[in-house]
Amino acid sequence: MPILHRYSKRNMYYVFTEIKGKIVVFQLTSDGEQKLRTAGIFPGKTFGRALLLDLYRSGDAYTYGRGLDPMEEEFGPRQLEFDFAKDPEPESLFPLCAVCSSPDDLHFVEIKGNNHYATILCSDCRMSQRGSTDTSIPISLVTKGVLKRLLEVKHIEKKDASVSNYQSLLDAEFKEKWDASTRRKKVKQKEKLFETERA
Numbered sequence: 416m417p418i419l420h421r422y423s424k425r426n427m428y429y430v431f432t433e434i435k436g437k438i439v440v441f442q443l444t445s446d447g448e449q450k451l452r453t454a455g456i457f458p459g460k461t462f463g464r465a466l467l468l469d470l471y472r473s474g475d476a477y478t479y480g481r482g483l484d485p486m487e488e489e490f491g492p493r494q495l496e497f498d499f500a501k502d503p504e505p506e507s508l509f510p511l512c513a514v515c516s517s518p519d520d521l522h523f524v525e526i527k528g529n530n531h532y533a534t535i536l537c538s539d540c541r542m543s544q545r546g547s548t549d550t551s552i553p554i555s556l557v558t559k560g561v562l563k564r565l566l567e568v569k570h571i572e573k574k575d576a577s578v579s580n581y582q583s584l585l586d587a588e589f590k591e592k593w594d595a596s597t598r599r600k601k602v603k604q605k606e607k608l609f610e611t612e613r614a
Contacts, residue, residue: 416461417441419451428458430467430476434509439478439518441467447475455600466596468508472584474555478519508584510554512537513577523557523578525550525569532573533566535581559585 417432428448430441443451447470456462470476511518517537524536528547536544541551550569557565562582565571574582 417464417467418461419456419458421458432464432467434518435511435516437518441471441476441478443470444475444477446473450475454596455603456596462596464508468584471509471555477555478521508580510535510577510581510584512540513575514540514543521554522551523554523562523565523581524548525565525571530573531571532575533571533578534575535577554581557581 417430419428419430421428428443428451430443432439432441450470451457451462451466454462454466456466467476509518510521512521513534513536515537517539520538521535522538522541524534524541524544526532526534526544526547527549535554541548550565552561552565559582562578562585566574
Protein backbone atom coordinates (compact mmCIF):
# COMPACT_ATOMS: atom_id res chain seq x y z
CA MET A 416 0.00 0.00 0.00
CA PRO A 417 1.24 3.54 -0.64
CA ILE A 418 2.74 5.41 2.33
CA LEU A 419 2.49 9.18 2.80
CA HIS A 420 5.64 11.02 3.92
CA ARG A 421 6.52 14.64 4.67
CA TYR A 422 9.81 16.20 3.58
CA SER A 423 12.00 16.92 6.58
CA LYS A 424 12.97 20.43 5.45
CA ARG A 425 9.83 21.65 3.72
CA ASN A 426 6.11 21.56 4.33
CA MET A 427 5.53 19.31 1.33
CA TYR A 428 4.57 15.65 0.99
CA TYR A 429 5.38 12.66 -1.17
CA VAL A 430 4.25 9.05 -1.46
CA PHE A 431 6.29 5.85 -1.57
CA THR A 432 4.72 2.83 -3.20
CA GLU A 433 5.79 -0.36 -4.93
CA ILE A 434 4.99 -1.08 -8.57
CA LYS A 435 6.30 -4.17 -10.34
CA GLY A 436 8.83 -4.78 -7.54
CA LYS A 437 10.28 -1.25 -7.72
CA ILE A 438 9.87 1.53 -5.18
CA VAL A 439 8.31 4.54 -6.91
CA VAL A 440 8.07 8.06 -5.50
CA PHE A 441 5.09 10.25 -6.30
CA GLN A 442 5.19 13.98 -5.60
CA LEU A 443 1.91 15.61 -4.55
CA THR A 444 0.34 18.91 -5.52
CA SER A 445 -1.19 21.01 -2.76
CA ASP A 446 -4.63 19.78 -3.90
CA GLY A 447 -3.41 16.18 -3.60
CA GLU A 448 -2.16 16.85 -0.07
CA GLN A 449 -5.50 18.41 0.85
CA LYS A 450 -7.46 15.44 -0.53
CA LEU A 451 -5.41 13.03 1.59
CA ARG A 452 -5.80 15.20 4.72
CA THR A 453 -9.57 15.40 4.17
CA ALA A 454 -9.65 11.60 3.89
CA GLY A 455 -7.83 11.34 7.24
CA ILE A 456 -4.48 10.26 5.80
CA PHE A 457 -1.44 11.81 7.46
CA PRO A 458 2.36 11.25 7.22
CA GLY A 459 3.44 7.73 8.12
CA LYS A 460 0.06 6.24 7.24
CA THR A 461 -0.66 3.78 4.47
CA PHE A 462 -3.69 4.15 2.22
CA GLY A 463 -5.34 2.26 -0.61
CA ARG A 464 -3.74 2.22 -4.02
CA ALA A 465 -7.06 3.31 -5.56
CA LEU A 466 -6.69 6.71 -3.89
CA LEU A 467 -3.19 7.15 -5.31
CA LEU A 468 -4.51 6.11 -8.72
CA ASP A 469 -7.20 8.75 -8.46
CA LEU A 470 -4.64 11.40 -7.48
CA TYR A 471 -2.50 10.32 -10.42
CA ARG A 472 -5.49 10.39 -12.76
CA SER A 473 -6.34 13.95 -11.69
CA GLY A 474 -2.71 15.15 -11.94
CA ASP A 475 -2.40 15.62 -8.15
CA ALA A 476 0.26 12.89 -7.88
CA TYR A 477 3.10 12.65 -10.36
CA THR A 478 6.54 11.13 -10.70
CA TYR A 479 9.47 13.53 -10.59
CA GLY A 480 12.20 11.98 -12.68
CA ARG A 481 13.52 8.90 -10.89
CA GLY A 482 13.28 9.70 -7.22
CA LEU A 483 12.76 12.29 -4.58
CA ASP A 484 12.84 16.00 -5.28
CA PRO A 485 16.52 16.97 -5.60
CA MET A 486 15.92 19.96 -3.28
CA GLU A 487 15.50 17.44 -0.45
CA GLU A 488 18.95 16.62 0.98
CA GLU A 489 18.30 14.66 4.16
CA PHE A 490 15.73 12.18 5.30
CA GLY A 491 14.64 11.39 8.80
CA PRO A 492 15.10 7.74 9.80
CA ARG A 493 11.35 7.05 9.50
CA GLN A 494 11.16 8.59 6.03
CA LEU A 495 12.88 5.64 4.43
CA GLU A 496 10.85 2.92 6.15
CA PHE A 497 8.67 0.77 3.94
CA ASP A 498 5.67 -1.30 4.90
CA PHE A 499 4.02 -2.27 1.64
CA ALA A 500 1.18 -4.43 2.84
CA LYS A 501 -0.93 -6.26 0.29
CA ASP A 502 -3.30 -3.87 -1.43
CA PRO A 503 -6.57 -5.18 -2.90
CA GLU A 504 -6.21 -2.81 -5.86
CA PRO A 505 -3.97 -4.29 -8.59
CA GLU A 506 -0.78 -2.36 -9.33
CA SER A 507 -1.39 -3.15 -13.00
CA LEU A 508 -3.88 -0.26 -13.08
CA PHE A 509 -0.96 2.19 -12.96
CA PRO A 510 0.18 3.48 -16.36
CA LEU A 511 3.59 2.16 -17.40
CA CYS A 512 5.93 2.70 -20.34
CA ALA A 513 4.88 0.42 -23.20
CA VAL A 514 8.51 -0.54 -23.89
CA CYS A 515 10.29 -0.90 -20.52
CA SER A 516 7.41 -0.82 -17.97
CA SER A 517 8.86 2.19 -16.12
CA PRO A 518 6.31 4.39 -14.28
CA ASP A 519 8.60 7.47 -14.45
CA ASP A 520 8.03 10.64 -16.47
CA LEU A 521 5.40 9.17 -18.78
CA HIS A 522 4.12 10.90 -21.92
CA PHE A 523 1.33 10.16 -24.34
CA VAL A 524 3.22 9.78 -27.64
CA GLU A 525 2.09 9.66 -31.25
CA ILE A 526 4.32 7.42 -33.38
CA LYS A 527 4.45 8.24 -37.08
CA GLY A 528 6.01 6.28 -39.92
CA ASN A 529 5.09 2.89 -41.35
CA ASN A 530 2.85 2.41 -38.33
CA HIS A 531 0.76 5.31 -37.03
CA TYR A 532 -0.35 4.68 -33.46
CA ALA A 533 -0.52 6.06 -29.91
CA THR A 534 1.56 4.78 -27.03
CA ILE A 535 2.83 5.78 -23.59
CA LEU A 536 6.59 6.09 -23.12
CA CYS A 537 9.07 7.10 -20.41
CA SER A 538 11.82 9.67 -21.13
CA ASP A 539 14.47 7.07 -22.07
CA CYS A 540 12.18 5.27 -24.50
CA ARG A 541 11.01 8.58 -25.98
CA MET A 542 14.66 9.39 -26.72
CA SER A 543 15.12 6.06 -28.50
CA GLN A 544 11.99 6.75 -30.62
CA ARG A 545 12.94 10.40 -31.23
CA GLY A 546 12.90 10.23 -35.02
CA SER A 547 9.43 8.73 -35.30
CA THR A 548 7.48 10.68 -32.66
CA ASP A 549 5.18 13.54 -33.54
CA THR A 550 3.13 14.43 -30.46
CA SER A 551 4.44 14.02 -26.90
CA ILE A 552 2.39 15.24 -23.93
CA PRO A 553 2.98 14.56 -20.19
CA ILE A 554 0.47 11.96 -19.08
CA SER A 555 -0.66 14.14 -16.16
CA LEU A 556 -2.10 16.60 -18.71
CA VAL A 557 -3.95 13.93 -20.67
CA THR A 558 -7.47 13.88 -19.26
CA LYS A 559 -10.30 11.79 -20.64
CA GLY A 560 -11.48 14.67 -22.86
CA VAL A 561 -7.96 15.59 -24.00
CA LEU A 562 -7.19 12.00 -24.97
CA LYS A 563 -10.38 11.66 -26.98
CA ARG A 564 -9.69 14.95 -28.77
CA LEU A 565 -6.05 14.02 -29.47
CA LEU A 566 -7.06 10.73 -31.07
CA GLU A 567 -9.61 12.54 -33.23
CA VAL A 568 -7.51 15.56 -34.27
CA LYS A 569 -4.38 13.52 -34.99
CA HIS A 570 -6.43 10.83 -36.81
CA ILE A 571 -4.97 8.09 -34.62
CA GLU A 572 -6.90 4.89 -35.12
CA LYS A 573 -4.46 2.44 -33.53
CA LYS A 574 -3.34 2.52 -29.93
CA ASP A 575 -1.31 -0.01 -27.99
CA ALA A 576 -2.26 -1.63 -24.69
CA SER A 577 -0.62 1.15 -22.63
CA VAL A 578 -3.04 3.75 -24.05
CA SER A 579 -6.05 1.42 -23.79
CA ASN A 580 -5.19 0.71 -20.14
CA TYR A 581 -4.82 4.43 -19.45
CA GLN A 582 -8.22 5.06 -21.03
CA SER A 583 -9.68 2.47 -18.66
CA LEU A 584 -8.05 4.28 -15.74
CA LEU A 585 -9.50 7.61 -16.87
CA ASP A 586 -12.94 6.01 -17.13
CA ALA A 587 -12.71 4.48 -13.67
CA GLU A 588 -14.66 6.03 -10.87
CA PHE A 589 -12.86 6.18 -7.53
CA LYS A 590 -15.38 8.37 -5.71
CA GLU A 591 -16.57 5.44 -3.58
CA LYS A 592 -13.01 4.88 -2.30
CA TRP A 593 -12.68 8.52 -1.19
CA ASP A 594 -16.13 8.46 0.43
CA ALA A 595 -15.31 5.24 2.30
CA SER A 596 -12.06 6.72 3.58
CA THR A 597 -13.85 9.89 4.73
CA ARG A 598 -16.54 7.80 6.48
CA ARG A 599 -13.84 5.85 8.36
CA LYS A 600 -12.28 9.15 9.48
CA LYS A 601 -15.65 10.39 10.82
CA VAL A 602 -16.24 7.13 12.70
CA LYS A 603 -12.80 7.42 14.35
CA GLN A 604 -13.54 11.03 15.32
CA LYS A 605 -16.84 9.98 16.92
CA GLU A 606 -15.09 7.17 18.80
CA LYS A 607 -12.50 9.64 20.16
CA LEU A 608 -15.32 12.03 21.17
CA PHE A 609 -17.07 9.27 23.15
CA GLU A 610 -13.79 8.31 24.81
CA THR A 611 -13.24 11.94 25.86
CA GLU A 612 -16.77 12.20 27.27
CA ARG A 613 -16.29 9.04 29.34
CA ALA A 614 -12.97 10.24 30.78
